[in-house]
Amino acid sequence: MAQKKASLKVLAAHLGLTVSTVSRALNGYSDINEQTRARVKRAADELGYRPNQTARRLSLGAPETICYLMPHDANVLAQPFVAQLLQGLSDVLTKRNWDLLIGNAESYKDELSLIDRLVKSGRVGGFVVSRPLVNDPRIRLMQDLKCPFVVHGRTGSCADYAWYDVDGEAAVVTAVDHLVELGHEKIAFIGAPNQYQFSQDRLCGYQRALVENGLSEVPGYVQTADFSDEGGEVAAGMLLDLPEPPTAIICATDSMAFGALAALRSQGFAPGEDVSVIGYDGLSFGAHTNPPLTTMVQPQAHAGRRLGDMLLSVIDGEDPKKHQELQKAYLVQRKSDGPLRRKEVKPTVSVREETHET
Amino acid sequence: MAQKKASLKVLAAHLGLTVSTVSRALNGYSDINEQTRARVKRAADELGYRPNQTARRLSLGAPETICYLMPHDANVLAQPFVAQLLQGLSDVLTKRNWDLLIGNAESYKDELSLIDRLVKSGRVGGFVVSRPLVNDPRIRLMQDLKCPFVVHGRTGSCADYAWYDVDGEAAVVTAVDHLVELGHEKIAFIGAPNQYQFSQDRLCGYQRALVENGLSEVPGYVQTADFSDEGGEVAAGMLLDLPEPPTAIICATDSMAFGALAALRSQGFAPGEDVSVIGYDGLSFGAHTNPPLTTMVQPQAHAGRRLGDMLLSVIDGEDPKKHQELQKAYLVQRKSDGPLRRKEVKPTVSVREETHET
DNA sequence: CTGAAAGCGCTTACAG
């Protein structure tokens, strides 16, 4: 077993050199005799020396650490992207020997003070923030603090900072166009809470696509729900209770679409036949719903790595405006969409009970 | 806006005191005049002073940071518990002003060197490790390094360290008993890769329950698959191809159960009627499968907080053996289980195509 | 090419 603490001092004593020579040898300074450097490196290996990062960072005046701000607003379980994002971020940071910190607060207010503390206490050199609000106080704070950051998503005005996003507006246009091609005209939309920019984007896509397809918006066809399946179920229920229920429903998230499918089935409609449903996210789990969910897939396998690269670039002093990346979502057709049934849609099957969690 | 750097030195100069007095005033030392302390605190507030944690930690010789080792073995997306766990951990740590670091490696080998580096470089004072192997080299390493840790799960010999686990053996016994009550005798088991201790535990539960119910193990009734739905689907397919296919299948994870449901449907069996399926995890998403999945629910809402509390206690010097906690899983019945059909099970429905992701 | 020294921003015995 290696003995407890292998510091520069110990190494230096062991080698009959000074701390400063050892440090420079290890850090690749060119003014060190190559023979000396080799001796130092070997000794460092033998003693299992690992430079104390705390001391190093204090000396450098750089925390070499970035923080991922965990989404706290909604059910975290409905956000399977988090683990994947963290892996990608971590991959990028580990190569530089930087650390990835988790920032977690219970409210936006707490989150602001967390950010302030992390920056002013010198613990963090940059942030990644997901799913921003239309007008996001966290972003304003980080700008005030002049702390580098990159946004996973965008806000209303996103010209001045680095971001990585998927084009939600275009994606929903794609979904509407697809439904129109299938003959649908009564197309409804279940949106996410409107404080989120992505909710706005997706809603805009819906509205724009209606116009482009010469359809007019039917009162009551736009519902808003929280991210959960229950939210989607309730909202879909409202749609079905309308005097003229829609023949197709687009949901702003897959979770909500799961709920919409449940609502349809429990009222005796066959999703994908009587009423089409299209989700948004591309959760792999959607392959297992009843019927399997047609959805707009977000290509987010690389989001974490891209965000990490962008943030490191910004920290290195590059212009954040040069790091803005918009990805496209694409339609994956499973079984929850289908051609319009020309006859009037009425529940024909007997109403089945579906089990849901309490 | 607060001016850039409010250090102890700046504060002290501002107040006409020394750094050491200011430091002690802020840190609640009793030998400070209360009036002075009040002055200092007010000034600190006004200047937006936040103690530099890097310096503090260097001085204290304690990183005040713990690391969560991300599972890297399987599809991270199939591990929705990660985000929840991180939140719980973070909650506990934030209160103490400790940091939560993410450790991520691509292999166990890399992970070992990561652990070594994090400990020896003084960046981390403890670890949380999930889903241990039967004989886990990470645990041995942390023990060798004398670095505090807590295990989310257990290994074969778990007497000497702190852990938090759900009793997988008991859970599967519950599942088998339930199926036996429903009249099933031909009960199969799809296990997870056997290097994981939890796989062993759940398999043991299956075998023990068979014995306790006077059933004998049928050759081919135990399949092993990776965590994915595809794995479960393939394994279930093998079971159905047996000369005497089972009438009930228990899966070691919900993901695998999703695949098993798909396999059954694609071969024309009605899950929950022709063949019962019980999963393990309690993913809320299981309410949306076809049919909704009956499953053993792990109560893991508090896992993160408990693990955090335990780790902090161990770091504080408490005996790890005193921090071992075994939770019970419970059965949530949805629609994928049902009474044994006494007649011979044959696919009667025409074979339907199910869509899966590529 | 190597060494002696100052400094990063804290904490904490030790004086007075």
Added chain:
DNA sequence: CTGAAAGCGCTTACAG
């Protein structure tokens, strides 16, 4: 009750 000083383990000008 407050101050002067040493130390945590590094980095990095500055000498020689």
